[in-house]
Amino acid sequence: MRDITIGCVLRQHRTESEPRIYGRVVHLDKKLNLLVIAKFPGKDKRGHQRNYVPRPVISDLSAWEMRVKDGTFGVVDFDAPSHWLLTFDQLRSNASTGLLNFSRRNLKSWLRRRSEAYRLIRPFVYGRSIEEIVMDPALIGWPERRAKELNLKGCARIQRTLNAFILALGNRNGLLPWYSHCGNPGQSKFSTAKTGRPIPKQELDQGRHEGMNCDEYARVHFALGWKKFKKKGVSVKQAFTETLNTWFAKSVRWEGTSAKVTLRPEALKYNAKQFEYWGTRSAEAPSAMAINRGETPAKRAYQRRQGKIKDRHLTVNGEAFLDSTSCDQTLVSCASRLKVLSSPWRTEVQGAATDYIFGHHVGFESPSQTTALMAILHAAEDKVEYCARFGIKIQSRDWLPMTFRQIVMDNGEGKGELAMRALEEMEAGASFGAVYDSINKGPLESHHASTQAHVDHRMPGSTMGRRKERGEPDRASLARLHFFEYMPQLIQRALFHNNKEIITLPTIEMRRDGVEPTRRGVVEWMLANGYTTSAPTDLQALRIRCLPRFQASVQPDGIHLYDPTYNGKKLIPGLVYSSDWLRGSELVSQSRRRYLEAHLNPSDMSRIWVNLGGLKCMSLQSRDPDLHEVTLLDWLTISSDDRIRAFLGKANEAQEEVNAVATRNQSVKVANKERNAEIKARGTKPTKSELKRDKRNNTNLEKVALTGVPTAPKDVPQPPASAPYRESQATHATKPRALHLDLAQAIRASRNK
Known part of the structure; x- marks a missing residue:
């Protein structure tokens, strides 16, 4: 049993129906065995809340304690209405604080009504507590005397205002109008007059119809039509036509194999803009642009639940992403600048917790289980000898090796019996995302695009990740570099990504230990401090009701706070708050950003409180346990240092870009010189057809030379399966086809060069 206290609510328990709110305790005196209860407004026959507030009643405290003890009544906390929490400035500025849906309320008129109501009871309540008001013998009969002073016909308004003031325990916002008869929140409004921009009279005289407002039938079926027919690749107009044919057809007449559909008269007055407007009014309905991007309501909900990928991984070797992509390059043979090859493929292994590239495999082989396993093996090996092969000298710590407990892949190169058996022997697991969906390995997909933009697309002969457009020069005529001239630049980009690119340190503990703000520094620190296994974090929660206000906004991943030290709109990085209630509400699904005020203790950033249909608690969404312990001022200082460090780090990136440009230009210059020499020795410049000819054979010869x-030749039949194996003899089908002496010598000379 819970004790009866001032401010609590007494709820009556009924066996045949739901519990009923009886009243609120506004005063009690244990010595006098006295209890004063202010009743809540009742409901009429239609279920609407009455405007009149009943008078407070005085009862025996012991009798009510017995009722609570035997279960007839219960004691619960009072949840203040949303408009009771508004400040004077919010009322005066007509703020939208506390609303879950759009409203046309005018808070300025509400404030005026509150002031008028308070003036009626001010002589009796000003400077007095609720105890003094309810225990004053003059309370009974005072509204009648006050009405005579003001020359009013009745005292009902004064009595109602006084009762509401007592019910709110002296909170003046309790005198604000409730307007309970204005319909439910979010209820659709139907206008009889035509809404929207007026049509000029000249166009109406020329035969243009005025249009028509969408009634309830049209709004419902436009929403159904948008959900059913608006898909990726289907235009809004086409989906609108399908909707009219499905739900707005009056009759269908056939003339042979052709259908003649007669639409309802009002259907001809609707347009595609109205169809798109009412089709996207639902919080779960994506816009046309979002549908074309491939978004779905289920995908949006999944993204809100999963949060940031980095926040899910606390160990350096917990999970890794594996994915393959094209190098977007048109390379030439190492033996001849006139032999054009196909684009190579790149398979990379990236740490999920740090975005560190632990290994890759680059070759002309198409993505397969073998290339995936080779990339995993390369991630576990030392890279000193590998980089020396391409003329790059590094130390072991410049490219760290690592093995992982689980590999995250798509339904491609990693999903097969060979790969699964190999991972099982390594005592590693594998997880696979949805088909054609990169949501589970987004960081690696982003790194692919970054590498292609900084390396592949800046080299001659790049495919730019697309087919050749009309008017563009042929990629075969632009190809200049071979594999051993391309790989050093790719490796240098990976080394810059791991060792030189300035990043924001994930945790405050790393900043306290002075960790180098690079991915290599983060990996080395995690290995040195034992961050190789996950551990749960203990979060402490404090419920705070009266805190300073900060400007905030609701976004799909939660509530973001604005920097109070910045004269404008700038979000505080790393501070995102959310809760199960917020993720399940429609606020995070709205396309329009929602601005509100949040209550935050500057010394404890683990919780905020916001007024959204009542006071709600939101928790900080971060896996860093130390972030819950720092103050807001410390975090703003750290964020400022991160921005300065990132700005200074741009000099390293600019220097790296300049070095890459100089190296690339020199390689292209040498390649042009050798290509021109070959053309001069040949006598004539090869045509486009000659450059494209035998590309597959050239690629096979290059693959043989590299590996x-x-x-085996394809034109010679293989020996039968039943033929016995003889070690001393070799049939013609098992003899390898020898390379041409001049071609092999040219390849070796190119590699030695």
């Missing part, structure tokens, strides 16, 4: 593994 040292010969291929």
Whole structure:
């Protein structure tokens, strides 16, 4: 049983129906065995809340304690209405604080009504507590005397105002109008007059119809039509036509194989703009642009639940992303600048917790289980010898090796019996995302795009990740570099990404230990401090009701706070608050950003309180346990240092870009010189057809020269399966096809060069 206290609510328990709110305790005196209860407004026959507030009643405290003890009544907390929490400035500025849906309320008129109501009871309540008011013998009969002073016909308005003031325990916002008869929140409004921009009279005289407002039938079926027919690749107009044919057809007449559909008269007055407007009014309905991007309501909900990918991984070797992509390059053979090859493929392994590139495999082989396993093996090996092969000298800590407990892949190169068996033997697991959906390995997909933009697309002969457009020069005629001239720049980009690119340190503990703000520094610190296994974090929660206000906004991932030290709109990085209630509400699904005020203790950033249909508590969405312990001022200082460090780090990136440009220009210059020499020795410049000819054979010869593994000719039949194996003899089908002496010598000379 819970004790009866001032401010609590007494709720009556009924066996045949739902519990009923009886009243609120406004005063009690245990010595006098006295209890004063202010009743809540009742409801009429239609279920609407009455405007009149009943008078407070005086009862025995012991009798009510017995009722609570035997279960007839219960004691619960009082949840203040949303408009009771508004400040004077919010009322005067007509703020939208506390609203879950759009409203046309005018708070300035509400404030005026509150002031008028308070003037009626001010002589009796000013400077007095609720105890003094309810225990004053003059309370009974005072409204009649006050009405005579003001020359009013009745005292009902004064009595209602006084009762409401007592019910609110002296809160003047309790005198604000409730307007309970204005319909439910979010109820659709139907206008009889035509809404929207007026049509000029000249156009109406020329035969243009005025249009028509959408009634309830049209709004419902426009929403159904948008959900059913608006898909990726389907225009709004086409979906609108399908909707009219499905739900607005009056009759269908057939003339042979052709259909003649007669639409309802009002259907001809609707347009595609109205269809799109009412089709996207639902919080779950995506816009036309979002549908074309491939978004769905289920995908949006999944993204809100999963949060940021980095926040899900606390260990350096917990999970890794693996994915393959094209290098977007048109390379030439190492033996001849006139032999054009296909674009190579790149498979990378990226740490999920740090975005560190632990290994990759680059070759002309198409993505497969073998390339995936080779990339995993490269991630576990030392890279000193590998980089020396391409003329780059590094130390072991410049490209760290790592093995992982789980590999996150898509339904491609990693999903097969060979890869699964190999991962099982390594005591590693694998997880697979949805088909054609990069949501589970977004960081690696972003890194692919960054590498292609900084390396592949800046080199001659790049495919730019698309087909050649009309008027563009042929990629084969622009190809200049071979594989061993391309790989050093790719490796240098990976080394810059791991060792030189300035990043924001994930945790405050790293900043306290002075960790180098690079991905290598983060990985080395996590290995040195034992961050190789996950551990749960203990979060402490404090419920705070009266805190300073900060400007905030609701976004799809939660509530973001604005920097109070900045004269404008700038979000505080790293502070995102959310809760199960917020993720399940429609606020995070709205396309329009919602501005509100949040209550935050500057010494404890783990919780905020916001007024959204009542006071709600939101928790900080961060896996960093130390972030819950710092103050707001410390975090703003740290964020400012991060911005300065990132700005200074741009000099390293600019220097790296300049070095890459100089190296690329020199390689292209040498390649042009060798290409021109070959053309001069040949006598004539090869045509486009000659450059494109035998590309597959050239690629196979290049693959043989690079790997040292010969291929069997396709035109010679293979020996039968039943033929016995003889070590001393070799049939013609098993003999490798020898390379041409001049071609092999040219490849070796190019590699030695």
